[in-house]
Amino acid sequence: MDELTSAAVPPLRADDHVTGRGPEAIVYIDLACPACAAVWPRIRELPLELCFRHFPMTSKHPRSPALHAAAEAAAGQGALWEMADSLFAERGRVDDPHLWERAERFGLDLDRFQSDRRSGAVAERVQRDFRSGVRAGVAGTPAAFAEGAPLPGEVEAGLRGLTT
Amino acid sequence: MIEPGSQAPAFTLPDQDARDVSLGDFAGRKLVIAFYPLDFSPVCTDQLSLYQEVLAELDQRGATLVGVSVDSPYCHAAFRERLNLTMPLLSDFHPKGAMSRAYGAWIEKVGHGNRSLVLVDERGIVAWSHASPTPLEIPGANLIFDALAA
Numbered sequence: 001m002d003e004l005t006s007a008a009v010p011p012l013r014a015d016d017h018v019t020g021r022g023p024e025a026i027v028y029i030d031l032a033c034p035a036c037a038a039v040w041p042r043i044r045e046l047p048l049e050l051c052f053r054h055f056p057m058t059s060k061h062p063r064s065p066a067l068h069a070a071a072e073a074a075a076g077q078g079a080l081w082e083m084a085d086s087l088f089a090e091r092g093r094v095d096d097p098h099l100w101e102r103a104e105r106f107g108l109d110l111d112r113f114q115s116d117r118r119s120g121a122v123a124e125r126v127q128r129d130f131r132s133g134v135r136a137g138v139a140g141t142p143a144a145f146a147e148g149a150p151l152p153g154e155v156e157a158g159l160r161g162l163t164t
Numbered sequence: 165m166i167e168p169g170s171q172a173p174a175f176t177l178p179d180q181d182a183r184d185v186s187l188g189d190f191a192g193r194k195l196v197i198a199f200y201p202l203d204f205s206p207v208c209t210d211q212l213s214l215y216q217e218v219l220a221e222l223d224q225r226g227a228t229l230v231g232v233s234v235d236s237p238y239c240h241a242a243f244r245e246r247l248n249l250t251m252p253l254l255s256d257f258h259p260k261g262a263m264s265r266a267y268g269a270w271i272e273k274v275g276h277g278n279r280s281l282v283l284v285d286e287r288g289i290v291a292w293s294h295a296s297p298t299p300l301e302i303p304g305a306n307l308i309f310d311a312l313a314a
Contacts, residue, residue: 004221004309059248060213134218139302140210 009136009145012051015125017080022047023146023162027155028133029053029084030141031068032061037088039142039156044085047163052084054129055141063094066117068126070099073117079106165268165280165295172284173266177232177254180240185230185254187288194227194291195284196308199269199277201299203235203243203253211279211302216249218305225312227283232256232263234276269295279303283311 009026012018025048029036043050054072056064067087074083086102087094093101103113116122133143137150144151144159151158166173172195176186187195198215200208215229222229231253235243240253256263261277264270269280279296281303292311294303 003313004218004306005313006304006306006310057210057213057217059216060209062248130217134214134304135306137304137306139214139304140207 004131004134006137007132007135008148009150010132011148017052017075018049019052019081020046020048020050022049024049024051025151025159025162026051026053026145027159028055028129028138028141028143028145030055030057030061030064031071031084031087032064032091032094033057033141034091035140036142037091040085040088042156043142043159046159048159052080053133054126055133055138055143056126056130057141065126066096066099067094069117069122070102070113072122072125073113073119074103074106074108076116076122077106077108077113079108082106165293166266166282166290168290168292170290172282172288172290173263175254175263175266177256177263178237179252179254180237180244182237185252187284190228190284191288192286194225194286194312196222196227196229197267197282197284198229198231199264199267199280199282200231200233201271201274201276201279202233203239204246207279207300207302208233209247212243212249212251213247214302214305215308216247216251218309219251222308222312225309226286227308227312229308230254232269232277234261234264267293271299281308281311283308 054068056068071083142155144155179185237255264277269278279299281294283292285291
C-alpha cells in the first residue's frame, strides 16, 4: 500500500509539466476549481518557472478527474498548458465534445488523445501528483510551493512575492 | 484539546439521517474524529472534500472517519449531498457542542467547534490529537496517516 504519510514536496522531475523562466514554483491545481480559475490567468503572467501538478478534488468537483485526464493526455502531445488555459477560460465548456473540439483546435491527434485520456498510465500520473500533494499537506487548491516549502497565505500574492 | 492516553469521552449523537451513533459503535476499529466549525463554510468544504478523497485508504488501515459540528442532521444531509461525502457527520446540536467540549474542541466565544482531529484506538483510548492553530487552517490528510502509522 502506497503511503500517504507526510513527505516533503517532490522537487521537479523530468516528466513534470514546467513552463516559463524565473524563480521556480510548484502549484497544485484542480482544473474544476473556481478559485484556481480565478487566479490562473494572473499566475500564468508571472515571470516564474512554473510547475503544474494535478490535484483533482473529485467529491467536490465530479468533473475534475475527466479534466485532469484530458490535460495529462494533452501533455502527451505537448499541449498541457494550452489545455489548462482553455479549461479555465471556458469553464462552461467541459463536456466530452468540448474536449474533442479543444484537441482538434490544438492540432492534437484526436484518436491518441481519446485513448490516452482513458488510459491507466494517465490516471496513475494524475494520482502520482495528487498523492504527492496530500503527503506535502495540500488541503485545498490552489496551493503553491517554492524551495520545497509551502507558500503561506494567498497563493497569487505568494507567487508574486517570488518575482520581486 | 484532549490528550493522548486519555479515555475517549463517550458520546451518542445523531448522524445526518438522525440515527444515533455512539463511541461504542466503533469498538475494535480506529476512529478518526474530525471536529470542524460549520457545514458549507468555505474552509470546512475544502477540509471534508479532502478527507473524502482518502476515505477508502483510511478504511484500508482499519480506521473510520466521522465529522462533527454543531449543525443539525438536516444540514449535515444537505452538506453531504452537495459534496458527495460518504463519511458520517454527527450533529453536536443539543446540548449544543457537548461532544466538542468534552474533547476540548470548542470555541466558546463563537459557539462552534475548533478545527481539530482526534484518533481513538480500538480500545477507546485517545492515541493522537491535533488542534489547528486557527479555524482557517486545515489539518492535511497526511497528519492522519502519520498518526495511524505511529
